[in-house]
Amino acid sequence: MRRVPVPALLLCGTLTLAVSCGWGGDDGETGSAPGAPTGVTAAAGSATSVHVMWNAVSAEAGVSGYEVYRGPTKIKDVPGSEHMVDVTRLRPSTAYVFTVRARDADGRLGPPSREVRATTPAAVAADRSAPSRPDGVRGRTTGSRAAQLSWEAATDDRGVVSYDIHQGDTKIHSVGGTQTATVVTGLRPGTRYSFTVRARDAADNVSPASAVVRLTTAPGDEDGRGTAPTGFRAAARSEAGAHYLDLSWVPPRADGEITEYEIQLDGRPATSLVWGGTAPRGKASYSFYLGREDGVRHRVRIRAKLPDGTWGGFSAERTVTTGG
Known part of the structure; x- marks a missing residue:
């Protein structure tokens, strides 16, 4: 059967291609600044602290560090090898807004991440009793x-x-x-x-x-266990004479949000998906155009970019046939 090439898609919105909507930096120099960090989360750690996390920007961007902002004010510099920080000396019962920007070795700053919010709990007067030790670890x-x-x-x-x-x-x-x-x-x-x-x-x-x-950890190359999407399903769908591929999966569990995926079709990368808003933690789904020819057989699988910036393992591979 003849393989039908998959056309590139450009979807600037809640779900985007990883290469779309680029940022050229703000310094006018040759080259481009790093992209905006994705998967940013903020959670109160105490009445006076918030734990902020984000997904590491791809190593290809040459990230040397991150800047963490509370509202418009930069409050922390974090090395490029880290992607989390505890923001301390906050006020109890107060709502805060945080963003993160990546900086490359030349000092170029990428765009800010999406805003995330966290509210510190109320202070407790004269509380000097620590919690019990977590058991059953x-x-x-x-x-x-x-x-x-x-x-x-x-x-x-x-x-x-x-x-x-x-x-x-x-x-x-x-x-x-x-x-x-x-x-x-x-x-x-x-x-x-x-x-x-x-x-x-x-x-x-x-x-x-x-x-x-x-x-x-297991020796040797990564085998993908534990970092691959599960429950992966693929089905070909026809509409108005065209064929589409409908995909669904459950994101792998990780220490942060999974915001980016690579879909591989017939052994080659077909598209990379990035959630610009809140990424799904339960079932995720996506559809894209396959072509207009009947009887074309495709193999498809998917993998996630983990919060540490590395790719996880591939899902199980599924086979679909257009017009079948």
């Missing part, structure tokens, strides 16, 4: 680059606001106080890791560390 590796961690909820006389995840002595992640599981990505193959979890309350009292979870 468990973990397992999923392939060579990811690990799943879970724990039992800690207790506190005023309530747990967040949990801090540490890799060795370094805090690498924070999740809300109602969450008792997370996925850590960006690990190295064949490497031994140690993780602990601490609970934090609104007064910034921090619990003792949980028991240590020691995990070793």
Whole structure:
């Protein structure tokens, strides 16, 4: 059967092509500035702090650092190797707006990310009691680059606001106080890791560390387990004499938002999708044009760009036939 090439699409809106809607920078120099960070989230860590995370901008952009803004004011400089920060010395019971910009080695700043909002909880007077230590901490590796961690909820006389995840002595992640599981990505193959979890309350009292979870990632090249989209479905649809491919999948779990995907058709990249607004956490779907010829057989699969800026594993491959 003759293969029908897939035309390029340009959709500047909530769902876009990764290469569309480019930003040329604001300095007039040759070359282009990095793109806007995606997947930005903000969550209160205590009555006086907010944990801000974002997806690492592609390494090809030569990012040397990030600038974090509260409203119009720059408040933090973060190295390019990191994509999260704790913003401290905030006021209790206050709403804040944050954005992030990437900066390259030449000092060019990309556009700001979308705005994200977080409200700090009320302060609790004379609270000096730390939450209990999180018990029942468990973990397992999923392939060579990811690990799943879970724990039992800690207790506190005023309530747990967040949990801090540490890799060795370094805090690498924070999740809300109602969450008792997370996925850590960006690990190295064949490497031994140690993780602990601490609970934090609104007064910034921090619990003792949980028991240590020691995990070793699988050796060799990434096999995709644990970082691939699941439940991947593909169906050919005909409308007004043209054929379209309808796709649906469940995003992989990761320590942040999944905002970008690559769709591979017949062994070659067909398009890259970027959610400009809130990315789906449950079922995601997308459709694109295949051509007008009947009886053309296609193979399709999809992979996600993880919050650390690396590509996850490919989904299972599906086969469809136009007009079938």
